[in-house]
Amino acid sequence: MLDISAVLEKIKASPYKELTITSPHTGVLTLPEGLAPGTQLHGPMGTWKEKPGSLLATLDRERNEKNIHCPEKGEVVWLNTELQGSFVEAGVELVRYRHFLSKEEVLEQILKQALHLYLAPERAKYYFVPAVDIKIKVSGPKAVSVRDGEEIFIMSRMKREAPLRYSGPEGVIYAVYFNHNQNVDTGQALIGVCPPDLITQVEDVVTRVQMEWKERE
Amino acid sequence: MSITNHKVLVANRGEIAVRIVEACIQLGLEFVCIHTAEDAASGHVRLAREKGGKKSLYRVSSYHDANELLAVADDAEATAVHPGYGFFAEDYRFARRVSQRDRKLIFIGPSWRVIRELGDKINTKRLARSLGVPTVPGSDKPIYDELEAEKIARSLYEFQRQQGIESPMVLVKASAGGGGMGIEEVHDIDLFRSVYRRIRNYAARQFKDEGVLIEQRIRDFNHLEVQILAERGCANIVHFGTRNCSIQSTGLQKRVEVAPGFDPSAVSYSFDAQKVLDDITAHSLAMAREVKYDNVGTWEWIVARDGTPYLMEVNTRIQVENGVSAAISRIKGQAGVNIIKEQIRCGLGEPIGYNQEDITFEGVGIEYRIIAEAPENRFSPWVGRITKFDWKQEDWLTMHTHVPTDQPYDIPTEFDPNLALGIVWGNDLAEVRLRGLNFLDNLTLEGANQAGEGMKSNIAFLHNKTPHILLF
Incomplete structure (x- = not known):
């Protein structure tokens, strides 16, 4: 049985995560004026998150400017001013910032301990089989129940595809942890499944986090 | 401009990138390599670090991103792009963009018009038929409609039965696929739809194109190739003989390649093997001349048990197996032929510098x-x-x-x-x-x-x- 209070206290003791923004591709780097350690950052805003977060950098490649925005709120810890104005390769560290965990993130952390996680058996790209994929797209993952031995994934490595069966307790898919066309490392969670006997506990987790976690502005 | 003033962007990875770099070094050319995070330990990265000059290695986000490659080419001051095989090697839009942008680069491969004409399996078949070159029976265009696909499959089964084939079979191939990926054979029309859907979904996921080709599956065949080299302007076209690529995996991917394509001096065939080799070489050269081919290319053939050849496709790029043709080739009697080196030379505008009579073949590879x-x-x-x-x-x-x-x-x-x-x-x-x-x-x-x-x-x-x- 998960001790939600203990887990919450542990997260409260260390409520930040530090993230690094790297260059998604090559290009000439411009860091915006005024950005410096200590600068407060905001994430996407608006009803549909249509307004991007704070501008962190711009990459100019083949006459196309790509703005790199902060994906969530936080505070700049470090930025790579040495590369200002130069051509950077992909994967270069540009900005580091620290971020106070949001309710959703705390909930995700706790649910990862409460749900039954089905882990990636190999480093590969994963897809749901077409029937499951359609259901999830139309009604969301919680509309899909899975049971032990059911073929619900396609595992794709080196352009070869193989069906993959879920193993674990029967339940609804409560969380999906992989993205389309992205590699998942061995042992990373693919889905979180909530068995019927855990539903009450999971609902309790959601309520507790909603009530007890105070987000910082 | 002397070719030694060029700097070549090696727009590929792994073994072919290593070979392109080695060819550049032999020709005295500068080069620049790229790699992704996953490929940091690859030999081509180490080679670039050890043998490359200024600005000779860049980490990129993907080998599939044309903007990435061209941005690197500009920063490294490359003047030419070698695509290797796979990735952009047979993408005429990429070849066109490379050669038509403000800062023009030389695409080391056939010109984009040739790639467009032959790179498409469908156009190739049409051209071949117009020259009287036999092709594998099947669909003339990518099929996107299930009912149309099934209709073609039914007609192919019927055609094979009329030919006296006891167990007719069709191949379902992802149109945008290659290298043996996305191919399945179907022996029963009742299973056709499920296979068609599987290949269509696979093609959509892997190649972002649902188009599927339906072809007759020729059983009991040998898979042969003809290696062509042409100079810019198509004034001179030569061939480097034939290869036999019949030893394949169950997914129809090549595993062993042999040059020459047949060896009638050592093996007894039920047909005139030398005539088949001569015929497919002549057909390949005729097609190359017709389209004004202007770099390396491979004409792929299926030879049936009775010795009838069928053109399968033309690969408008360097092939993995170019080295086995080089191993048995002699230019003016000299061994040590490097077809990638010849490709780069001709791609940068040098004439071939020898004729078909100067190319001889020795031994088996x-x-x-x-x-x-x-x-x-x-x-x-x-x-x-x-x-x-x-x-x-x-x-x-x-x-x-x-x-x-x-x-x-x-x-x-x-x-x-x-x-x-x-x-x-x-x-x-x-x-x-x-x-x-x-x-x-x-x-x-x-x-x-x-x-x-x-x-x-x-x-x-x-x-x-x-x-x-x-x-x-």
Whole structure:
């Protein structure tokens, strides 16, 4: 049985995560004026998150400017001013910032301990089989129940595809942890499944986090 | 402009990138390599660090991103792009963009118009038929409609029955696929729809194009190729003989290539093998002249049991197996032919500098594709860490690999698990078979995956196939 209070206290003791923004591709780097350690950052805003977060950098490649925005709120810890104005390769560290965990993130952390996680058996790209994929797209993952031995994934490595069966307790898919066309490392969670006997506990987790976690502005 | 003033962007990875760099070094050309995060330990990266000049190595987000390649080309001041095989090698839009942008670069491959005309399997078939060249029966365009696909499949079954074929079969192929990926055979029309849907969904996921080709599956065939080289302007076109690529995986991917395509001096065929080789070479050259071909290319043929050749497709790029043709070729009597080097020279505008009469052939060559896979399990790829990779050096053996031999190497999961190409040469078929077996016997390949299971490779498969090469 998960001790939600203990887990919450542990997260409260260390409520930040530090993230690094790297260059998604090559290009000439411009860091915006005024950005410096200590600068407060905001994430996407608006009803549909249509307004991007704070501008962190711009990459100019083949006459196309790509703005790199902060994906969530936080505070700049470090930025790579040495590369200002130069051509950077992909994967270069540009900005580091620290971020106070949001309710959703705390909930995700706790649910990862409460749900039954089905882990990636190999480093590969994963897809749901077409029937499951359609259901999830139309009604969301919680509309899909899975049971032990059911073929619900396609595992794709080196352009070869193989069906993959879920193993674990029967339940609804409560969380999906992989993205389309992205590699998942061995042992990373693919889905979180909530068995019927855990539903009450999971609902309790959601309520507790909603009530007890105070987000910082 | 002398070709030595050029700097070549090697827009590829692994073994072919290594070979392109080696060819550039032989020609005295500067080069620049690219790599992704997953490929940091690849041999082409190390080669670029050790042998490259200023601005000779860049990390990029993807080999598939044209903006990325061209941005690197500009920053490194490259003047030409070698696409290798795969990725952008047969993408006419990329070739056109490279040669028409403000800062123009030379695309080391056929001109974009030629790629557009021949790179499309459908156009190639139409052109071949217009020249009287036989082609594999099947759909003339990518099929996107299930009912139309089924109609074509039914007609192909009917056609084969009329030909007296007892177990007719059709191939369902992803139109945008290649290298044997996205191909399945169907022996029963009742199963056709499910296979069609599977290939269509696979093609959409892997190639972003749902188009599917339906073709007659010719059983009991040999897969032959003709290697062509043409200079810019098409004033001179030569060939470097034929290859036999019939030893394939269950997914129709090549595993062993042999040059020449048949050896009537050592093997008895039920048809005039020399005439077949002469015919497919003549047909390939005729098509190349018709389209004004202007770089390297490979004409792929299926030869049926009765010796009838059918054109399958034209690969408008350098092939993996170019080295086995080079191994048996002599230019003005000299060995050491490097078709990639010839491709770069001609691509940069030099004339070929010799004629067909100057090219002779000597002996027999075998190319082994050494791959981390389990042939006993439908050639499923093996992923893990290679801890030992070694072979016995011989003067009749050439190895091409990007896998380091002095440190462990983790096979990236993003690409095919091809590890190396071993090219063996012999004076005749008997000798090359013996040398091939000798090479494989002395090859060490060890490793383990995350579960601690030992490495799987196709070495035993290659060994078992060696006595059967060039037999029909």
